[in-house]
Amino acid sequence: MAAQRQPQGRIRINQETVVIAISVVLFLVFSIFLNKFLSQGNIIALLKNVAILGTLAVGMGFVVVGRGIDLTMVAVMVVGVAFSIWLSTQGVSFTFAIVVGGLLVALLGLFTGILVAIAEIPPIFATLAIASAVYGAGRILFSSDVLYAPSNIQWLTFIGSGTIFGIPMSVMVFAAVAFVMSLFLKKTRFGRLVYASGDNPAAARNSGLPTRPVIITQYVVSALIAFIAGIIMTGLVTGINTRLYNSTLIYDVLLVVVLGGIGLSGGQGGVRNVIVGTILVGILINGMTILNFSYTSQNLIKSVILLGALAIDAVINPRDEQTSQSGDI
Template identity: 85%
Template sequence: MTGAPKAAGGGSSARWFGAGSRKISQEAVVIAISCILFVLFSLFLNKFLTQGNIVTLLKNVSILGTLAVGMGFIVVGRGIDLTMVAVMVVGVAFSIWLSTLGVNFTTAILVGAVLVALIGLFTGIMVAVAEIPPIFATLAIASTVYGAGRILFNSDVLYAPSDAKWLTFVGGGSIFGIPVSVVVFALVAFVMSLFLKRTRFGRFVYATGDNPHAARTSGLPTRPVIITQYVVSALIAFVAGIILTGLVTGINTRLYNSTLIYDVLLVVVLGGIGLSGGQGGVRNVIVGTILVGILINGMTILNISYTSQSLIKSVILLLALVLDALINPRDEQTSQSGDI
């Protein structure tokens, strides 16, 4: 097959700056910036290097990172999923709503998982079978899911039942001093890493993202691969929603209108997963999550307004997209398939 995956075997993105023997990977640059920010914030922000703030930082990073693992999985296959936040808030809110009708909360969570999987299935069919460009399909489906949820729940905030002990453990518990939410994020990242690196399906994802036309003509099941990606992405978003609900004992559906989905995209692009597809991995997501998490936490301590934070993150995202376009120029196959 022509157009072999750019990151064969599911390795990290091979994106480099410079020439000759002085090549520096984007991943290394992101790690260096993260370390510099951490040191600067530790030195000049009194409240940054405290136990309470570090725990808060880790918990917030766990939600952002979990969502970014799902988004990275989609982007590796040359797609994008703007439904993730809508699926997260509506899926969990639906489960809580069922529990208010007398359904056991654990059972309601399982029903919510089925609902989000069906949403992911529908999204995948729209992208893979109907061949609607992912950015338009997922944007429309996200708005539809959120709107339907608002009509059904007739409330912005839904609180989980107080007797859901396992949910309380997810939000406030710890294992060997590590917050459970961080452990869940680590497990999701570990499973996804193995899935991409060690399975035939993972190789199919890289091949489809690298050159969809070549993958299709060589007999790879590209449509089932794409559909499965969106189902998995929806379920990962649901897991992130459970973590969030455990942390704050409820879910605010207005989170859909926040900049969270752009933060997730910022993590993926900064981490080094190229939008041209077929490269990158979970390690890129982790380094991007650390950088964005530290940046957001520092800006919050500095009491920078929400609007200003959004502007700063938007500028960084724009620069990251320009950098991605320079490092990973769109090839002939990308222009023919319409990319994302």
């Protein structure tokens, strides 16, 4: 008997397609019932906010694919950029100060990776402690919570207000980061090592794969991507507010990653999932802002959605025995 052929053209229903469908429905509903939603100013604001959130989520997704988590991203972002701005007030050129700030955050990512990979401290505890320490050090060093960049930096102004073919430059930077990360994960040997380490760390280690260097590199890259997100934010608002560390931004980033379909069990997902999650969360936050939802109400709604996404992830991507023995994330 001839084998039955699979129907052609069928849409595969998975978490990614569901999130895309919800995003389309939300966009249509907001477009119909919210007068200001489709205004040019609001669409531009939505894109710029998505650029920051999405850039951070690319870094977080990279770590989660390797079965980790990085709660230092917002602290590294605000303190790294604030340090660069502070350094520029000491007589150093702003561009060189940005380079020094990038080196600082890379060292912080290296230290985090060493704690996770070599000291084998569970990532959720290591990154939470480091985030608190980094923010505390920043509060001691800086005399103000808000630091403003010099006003005559053309490349920073271009990132904040420039456009390419009508698309905000901040969105183009996000797209570039996402594109490079996608190629990195799909086309390089290191990307395959990340997936192998995330899928089964013990098997990868027993096979002779360099799992510890892979983990360390993930946290360095994550810190640098957070720094790029901070530069985007500085270009948009001409400065950085270190109190952003106390906001729910890190949970918004996690919401993007989990909603998009990158399982916390590791070894699956990619940049496309991050983009899908970013679009949904960006539309949701923008709509709630136009509806004048209070900050507390927005956080409540996002928390409920995050809990639901985590529950779905636990069902779709159940923890294996090896994960339980290794202490999870």
